[in-house]
Structures are given as C-alpha cells and as structure tokens.
Amino acid sequence: MxxxxxxxxxxxxxxxxxxxxLIDIVPARELIPGLRERMILHAGPPISWDRMCGPMRGAVAGAIVFEGWAKDLPTATKLAANGEIEFHPNHHFGAVGPMTGMTTMSMPLFVVENARFSNRAYCAINEGLGKVMRFGGNDASVLNRLAWLRDVFGPTLGKAIRAAGGVDLKSIVARGLSMGDELHQRNLACSSVFLREIAPWMARTSTDNAVLAECLAFIGQNDQFFLNIAMAMGKAITDPANGIRGSTIVTTMCRNGTDFGIRVSGLGEQWFTAPVEMPEGLYFAGYSEKDANPDMGDSAIVETIGLGGFAMAAAPAVAGFVGAGAPSEAGNFTRSMGEITVAQNPEWTIAAMDFAGxxxxxxxxxxxxxxxxxxxxxxxxxxxPGIGQVGAGVVKAPLxxxxxxxxxxxxxxxxS
Amino acid sequence: MTDQDRPQYQQLLARKVEVVNVGLEGFVKDLRDCGIDVVHVDWKPSAGGDPQMAALLAKLGV
Incomplete structure (x- = not known):
C-alpha cells in the first residue's frame, strides 16, 4: 500500500x-509543565494504583516520602491508595524512566535535545546497582541517594555538561557497539567513554575536590550509568517519528509491571496494551523465578531504535548474562529482529555482523x-516492594x- | 519394467530421495532417522494462520 x-x-x-x-541536567519541575505536587510519572502505559505491581507500589511510596508529601512509607501508601496521588505515564510528558520509572518534581533529569527536529526528552539519573527506587527500593539508603543526586551530583554534572557545550550521543553509541555494549543490559563501554569525555569538564567546573572525586567515582562504579542517557536519547529520536498518518512503524514500547504497551506512528498517542510477560533469564544467588516480577520499564525505548535485544550480536557477553544462550548465538537475536524491521542504521554498526547496521x-x-x-x-x-533487582533476562513483547x-x-x- | 515405464512418482522414489521440508520441523528428524538428506525451511503461514488477520495484512501490503 x-x-x-x-x-x-x-x-x-x-x-x-x-x-x-545531552545538553543539561535540570529538576523535573522546571522541564515538564504541569508536573506538580502529588503527581507521579511512572513507566509504561497508563495504570491506576489498584493494578500496580509490588515494586511499582514500593517505588511510589518511596517517591511520596522523598518529595515530603508523607512522613513515612505507610502514610505514603495510604495516600496513594486513597486516590490522593495523580499518576501519569512518563511518555505523556516527553520523559522515560527505567523499571518503575518514577519521575517527580524535584528529581534531576537528563535533557537530551534532538537538534535535527528541535525536540527534547528527559530521563532521571541512573541510581546504580543494589537497592534502588527503579527496582522498587524505598528505604532510607534509597532516599538518601536520591537526595544526593538531587543536591550534589545533578548540579555538578549538569554544570560540566553545559560547560562542554553538550555531549554528542550518536558517536558514543557507535563506539559502544564496537566495544561490546548493546545499550540495555550492557552499558560498560558507553559509560566509560562518556566518563572520558565529561571528566575534564567536571574537573574544570568543580570547586570542591572531594565532591568531584565522589561524583567521578559514582559514574565510574556504575556500569549501567549510560542507560538512562540512552533512554532519553531513544525518546528524543522516536518522538519526531510519531503521528505520521499511515505509518506502521512502532514509536514506543514500554511496560509497567502489569501491562506491555506500544504506540505506532500512524496512530499517534493511542496505546495498544496486553498483559506483560515474565522475563526468562538468570537469577542472582538466593533468588529464583518465584521471586520475579513481570517485566517493567520504559527502557524498551532502546529496542525501539534498534539497540538492546536488537543489537545482541554486538554484545555476546550479554547473551550469557541474560540467559539467552551461548555467546555464539547472540547473532541469531539480531538476525531475527531484522525480519520485523524495515532498515538497518548505517551509523550504528555491528562488527560481528560484518558491520551490518x-x-x-x-x-x-x-x-x-x-x-x-x-x-x-x-x-x-x-x-x-523494597527488595530490588534479583536477576536479568530476555522478555518478548506480547503479539x-x-x-x-x-x-x-x-x-x-x-x-476492512 | 524399466524406470521409464513406471509412473513419475515411482520413478522419484526409485532414486535417492532428497527432501525440502517446509513448516513443521518434526518431520525433519523422522526423515533424517531414515538416512534421508533434508533441508528445512522455517516457514509459518501469515499471521499464524488467522485468515482474517492475514486478509487485513494482505490489504495493508505485506
């Protein structure tokens, strides 16, 4: 046709x-008009409190305490259950968030600008591994880290990004793909290249050596630091492709722990949802499938632009980590995704696939x-709620x- | 009776059989167990065999 x-x-x-x-880091309330008190943006398609999964509820309670809308977690949970908190998807506000994807007014967000189409997209800063809000963590250690990101890390890195005049992201992704990243479960190379580019600017703009060292270490110790930047990048790339009448190209894939949702260019803002599936993968010591929550997060925006599972061939080590088979089978995932896509990206190539995009x-x-x-x-x-990550795996979008x-x-x- | 006098299908089976199997992979193992060379083609009907969906897809240009 x-x-x-x-x-x-x-x-x-x-x-x-x-x-x-990547052009800045700014508190969410300054970026997102309409983001106000007692309003939480979450990952995935729209969902009400009564249908939210455990980790999502845990993260919501934590976010409410973090913003000072309740004094403790039980009070926060009551507030949410009583309908006193407004919930909306990140995607409705130009934003994305990993796993539970909490975005509230005081959280600092990465700002990625798509210079070609003059649009912007946002994502919160990756909190690191262990007990974190994106996996439903909500205790004092989680909230203290979020406060440090808001008060210290965000302003420090934001100043450096502005002084650098922004950071080009496509070239970092291209290099990361050639260094073993697929940009979803492996971001080690991109995080390292980013640190290499931004560290001199952090040194130039910082006035406190102890803070500088702490911030550099935070990036350096988090192999997944770049994921959230890549997610904002994915959102900034796909938004201009939405709303083209007749187009059957997917512009959004995301999940909220209960539903999987997609949006399609020719159908604009309309959501198409189905129950989200359980990831198949490997579990950390002491955990098993019976502990797992169905899949969640806006992070599938990276697959929407051809990365993550679509670029598995670039990251054979990931195939083992996520339980997807032998490293030598990683190419099968990428070849298979080639059957449902209309092109290859000539700027992001995979050496192991003879430099196919x-x-x-x-x-x-x-x-x-x-x-x-x-x-x-x-x-x-x-x-x-409140426990965190227990493994990594591969999940299929529901047909x-x-x-x-x-x-x-x-x-x-x-x-018809 | 010479080979040329047999019906065509019998001529086919009188020589070494080589098979291209399309679709269900289960047949491949049975044939290989009989020592027959098989090339498998991974194929499924459009839309998993859903005729209404397949008709829509045909009109939408697949």
Whole structure:
C-alpha cells in the first residue's frame, strides 16, 4: 500500500536523521509543565494504583516520602491508595524512566535535545546497582541517594555538561557497539567513554575536590550509568517519528509491571496494551523465578531504535548474562529482529555482523505476519516492594499489542 | 519394467530421495532417522494462520 510505504519511509528517515545531544541536567519541575505536587510519572502505559505491581507500589511510596508529601512509607501508601496521588505515564510528558520509572518534581533529569527536529526528552539519573527506587527500593539508603543526586551530583554534572557545550550521543553509541555494549543490559563501554569525555569538564567546573572525586567515582562504579542517557536519547529520536498518518512503524514500547504497551506512528498517542510477560533469564544467588516480577520499564525505548535485544550480536557477553544462550548465538537475536524491521542504521554498526547496521524501524505488519515479536533485554525486579533487582533476562513483547494495532490502522485507513 | 515405464512418482522414489521440508520441523528428524538428506525451511503461514488477520495484512501490503 503506497500510503503506508511512503509514511514508513518518512518515519524511518526521521528516526535515522536524529541528532541527539545531552545538553543539561535540570529538576523535573522546571522541564515538564504541569508536573506538580502529588503527581507521579511512572513507566509504561497508563495504570491506576489498584493494578500496580509490588515494586511499582514500593517505588511510589518511596517517591511520596522523598518529595515530603508523607512522613513515612505507610502514610505514603495510604495516600496513594486513597486516590490522593495523580499518576501519569512518563511518555505523556516527553520523559522515560527505567523499571518503575518514577519521575517527580524535584528529581534531576537528563535533557537530551534532538537538534535535527528541535525536540527534547528527559530521563532521571541512573541510581546504580543494589537497592534502588527503579527496582522498587524505598528505604532510607534509597532516599538518601536520591537526595544526593538531587543536591550534589545533578548540579555538578549538569554544570560540566553545559560547560562542554553538550555531549554528542550518536558517536558514543557507535563506539559502544564496537566495544561490546548493546545499550540495555550492557552499558560498560558507553559509560566509560562518556566518563572520558565529561571528566575534564567536571574537573574544570568543580570547586570542591572531594565532591568531584565522589561524583567521578559514582559514574565510574556504575556500569549501567549510560542507560538512562540512552533512554532519553531513544525518546528524543522516536518522538519526531510519531503521528505520521499511515505509518506502521512502532514509536514506543514500554511496560509497567502489569501491562506491555506500544504506540505506532500512524496512530499517534493511542496505546495498544496486553498483559506483560515474565522475563526468562538468570537469577542472582538466593533468588529464583518465584521471586520475579513481570517485566517493567520504559527502557524498551532502546529496542525501539534498534539497540538492546536488537543489537545482541554486538554484545555476546550479554547473551550469557541474560540467559539467552551461548555467546555464539547472540547473532541469531539480531538476525531475527531484522525480519520485523524495515532498515538497518548505517551509523550504528555491528562488527560481528560484518558491520551490518542495527535493525531499525519495527513494522507492526511484519511482526503480525511473521509471528516474530521484539525481544527486550531486561533487569528482573523482586515482586515484593523494597527488595530490588534479583536477576536479568530476555522478555518478548506480547503479539496481541501488534494485532490490535493492525486492526486499528486498518480501520483508520478504511481497510476492512 | 524399466524406470521409464513406471509412473513419475515411482520413478522419484526409485532414486535417492532428497527432501525440502517446509513448516513443521518434526518431520525433519523422522526423515533424517531414515538416512534421508533434508533441508528445512522455517516457514509459518501469515499471521499464524488467522485468515482474517492475514486478509487485513494482505490489504495493508505485506
């Protein structure tokens, strides 16, 4: 159908022409109009408190205490259960967040600008490993770290980013892919390259050596630091491709621990949801499948632009880490994703695939026709609030989301 | 009776059989167990065999 092919070409061009730059770190309330007291943005498609999973509820309670809307976690939980907190998806406000994806007014957010289309997208700072809010953690150690990110780390790194005149992200991703990252469960190379670029600017702009050392160590000790930057980059790249009538290209994939949701360019802001699946993967010592929560997070935005599970061939070590088979089988994931995408990204190539570009532009027609669904590399959260990450794995997007979208776009185009 | 006098299908089976298997992979093992060379083609019907969805996809250009 020519209308669809033309629309898809336009969507693909917009995705490939994106020029994402990290330009600042700013408190959320200064970036997001309408983000106010007693309002929480979360990962995934829309969801109400009564349908939220354990880690999401735990993170919500923690965020409420962090913002000072309740004095302790039990009071915070009551507040949320009584309908006194407003919930919205990050995606409705130009933002994304990993796992539970909490975004509240005082949290500092990375600002990524897509210079080609003059749009911006936001993501909170990665908290590191262990007990963290994105996995539902909410105790004093979690809230104290968030306060440090807000009061010390965010302002320090933001000053350095501004002094550097921003940081080009496409080139960091290109180098990371050639150094073993797939940008979802492995960000070691990109985090290191980012640190190499920003450290001199942090040194130039910092006035306190102890703070500088603490901030440099925080980045250096977190292999996943770059993930949140890559997520804001993914959002900044895909937003301009949304809203092209007739396009069957996916512009959003995300999950909230209960539902998996997608949005499709030709169908604008409409969500297509289905129950989210349980990741298949490996568990940390002492944990098993019975501890796991169904998948969650906006981080599947990296798969939406051809990274993560789509770029598994670039990161054979990840295949073992997420329980996806032998490292030599990593290429199968990337080849398989090539069956449901319309192009390769010539700027992001994989050496192990003879420098083929990462599979880009998920076409819902190809997904439903083939039955091959997007694969997403993911962390696994404990199903109870407040415990944190218990493993890592691979999750498949539910086919039902794509089937619903096919029916909707057919209706929109007058096809029956 | 010479080979040329047999019906065509019998001629086929009178020589070494080489198989291209399309779709269900289960047949491959049985044939290989019989010592037959098999090339498997991983194929599924459009939309998993859902005729309504397949018809929609055909109209949408797959």
């Amino acid at each position: 020519k209308l669809i092919e033309d629309a898809n070409q336009q969507a693909l061009t917009r995705i490939l022409e994106g020029e994402p730059r 990462v599979p880009t532009g998920i076409d819902i027609r190809l997904v439903v026709d083939s039955g091959v669904v997007p694969v997403i590399n993911t962390g696994i959260a404990h199903r109870e 039902a989301c794509f089937q619903q979208a096919i029916v909707a776009i057919a209706k929109d185009l007058g096809v």
